[in-house]
Amino acid sequence: MAEIVSLTINGRPVRVPSGTVVAAALALAGESRFRRSVAGHPRGPLCGMGVCFECSVTIDGRPHCRSCQTLCAEGMEVRTDE
Amino acid sequence: MSDANSRFEVVVVGAGPAGLAAAAAAAESGRRTLVLDATPWLGGQIWRGREAKGGSGSAKRWLARLQATDAVVARQTTVVAAPRPGVLLAESPEGPREIGWETLILTIGARELFLPFPGWTLPGVVGIGGLQVLVKGGWPLDGKRIVIAGSGPLLFAAGAEYRAAGADVVLIAEQTDLGKLARFGLSLPRLAPRKITQAAQYQASLLGVPYRPGCWAVSAQGADRLEGVTLRSSRRTWTERCDVLATGFGFLPNLELPRLFGCRTANGAAVVDDRQESSQAGIFIAGEPTGIGGEGRALVEGLIAGFSAAGRLERAGRLEKKRRRAMAFSRAMDRAFALREEVRNLASPETLICRCEDVARRDLEKFGDWRAAKLHTRCGMGPCQGRICGGAVEKLYGWDAASNRPPVFPVQIGTLRDPEPGSRGASK
Numbered sequence: 001m002a003e004i005v006s007l008t009i010n011g012r013p014v015r016v017p018s019g020t021v022v023a024a025a026l027a028l029a030g031e032s033r034f035r036r037s038v039a040g041h042p043r044g045p046l047c048g049m050g051v052c053f054e055c056s057v058t059i060d061g062r063p064h065c066r067s068c069q070t071l072c073a074e075g076m077e078v079r080t081d082e
Numbered sequence: 083m084s085d086a087n088s089r090f091e092v093v094v095v096g097a098g099p100a101g102l103a104a105a106a107a108a109a110e111s112g113r114r115t116l117v118l119d120a121t122p123w124l125g126g127q128i129w130r131g132r133e134a135k136g137g138s139g140s141a142k143r144w145l146a147r148l149q150a151t152d153a154v155v156a157r158q159t160t161v162v163a164a165p166r167p168g169v170l171l172a173e174s175p176e177g178p179r180e181i182g183w184e185t186l187i188l189t190i191g192a193r194e195l196f197l198p199f200p201g202w203t204l205p206g207v208v209g210i211g212g213l214q215v216l217v218k219g220g221w222p223l224d225g226k227r228i229v230i231a232g233s234g235p236l237l238f239a240a241g242a243e244y245r246a247a248g249a250d251v252v253l254i255a256e257q258t259d260l261g262k263l264a265r266f267g268l269s270l271p272r273l274a275p276r277k278i279t280q281a282a283q284y285q286a287s288l289l290g291v292p293y294r295p296g297c298w299a300v301s302a303q304g305a306d307r308l309e310g311v312t313l314r315s316s317r318r319t320w321t322e323r324c325d326v327l328a329t330g331f332g333f334l335p336n337l338e339l340p341r342l343f344g345c346r347t348a349n350g351a352a353v354v355d356d357r358q359e360s361s362q363a364g365i366f367i368a369g370e371p372t373g374i375g376g377e378g379r380a381l382v383e384g385l386i387a388g389f390s391a392a393g394r395l396e397r398a399g400r401l402e403k404k405r406r407r408a409m410a411f412s413r414a415m416d417r418a419f420a421l422r423e424e425v426r427n428l429a430s431p432e433t434l435i436c437r438c439e440d441v442a443r444r445d446l447e448k449f450g451d452w453r454a455a456k457l458h459t460r461c462g463m464g465p466c467q468g469r470i471c472g473g474a475v476e477k478l479y480g481w482d483a484a485s486n487r488p489p490v491f492p493v494q495i496g497t498l499r500d501p502e503p504g505s506r507g508a509s510k
Contacts, residue, residue: 019131019220038438046196047209048208052437
């Protein structure tokens, strides 16, 4: 159950329990700004359910991924603020 | 993908409580059934994470009941369009997928209603239900100071859960007045006896946390993230320092798919008959989309939809009394937690209403309806497609913010271009 998944967040290595969603891994790593709005304001998760897109980040090079709906996977590369 | 994997007698969209019940009922009745869900989990938002943990209580029972059938499950599969009658277009990890159906059951749940107020876009301001779901996904709350401000029975459950996750719950602010709450409490023994025990359990686990009816958040402060929240009651206005503000004013039915299929809606909910059939023959709708009622109503409506879709009307009819009681509970809840005028109207001229396109209230005011506002400001035209601001402008201006143009969710362009149904390795 308590398997560990290793990923990188903005280039920094992070280890989280398996079953952790990417949004939670970002919070565990101390990130509060997930993205910048069109006018440049900092934003973080709001709905937690994949509706609002405020938690969008870049995962393995693919932009606009909803971090609340994505499970952490081994070797995953996550970038915020893009 | 072979034909056998893309055609089903009954297709259930959404694997929350209503969807699990519907799929189980249809499959138990011998119908070839597919249940699909946009997430990697079964159980919807309410039971998220229970599957991996072996489940407990009703989540465990219903997951086991579905697993005992031949129903096929498709995870991470999002319906985006209906290209032809009897066919769904969905996005899945394997690429786009066409799914044929004879009978369709839509159990797509609800989303939280957010009302804009100054500071509501700061990181640290999160949905009440949204934060519950994030906590189930490992979101850390240990030692965090949390204010809960909003409306509905969820505030208790959420407070208890946050506390169990290590949070310091500073205050629970419920916008509705004590009088209305008391009348609702008195009606519980008749409408939903089981909720009494539940409420008592929450009360015990929230011992020491102030619960203030007739109190609401008027603004949130912070530089790059939330630092404090200003609250108001009939008697005073004051500020609490906090790391997290959990906010939400109940739930709104998800109606994008019912509207995509031309199902009739009224008063913000899908219209169904007593067998859960919509205005479109062969399309059934169950759970939150027909009116917010929580897990109990979702389960009974899901069963009725599943049995009805399988042609077992007599079996479905036996659940009628339960269904009526669940609907009476919904009505009592609507009355008890009706929104006070002050909370509908908290946004200042500078407050952003549309978070995707950063459209402020003052830029919206000059337009008479949703369509004009969208055309001129791009309000509601970002990735969320008005799912967040639509509810807000309905409460602010009474605008009808229905949107049902396909694709109903942002999709990979390859999904719409790909002529090969179910083909793998679609372009990304």
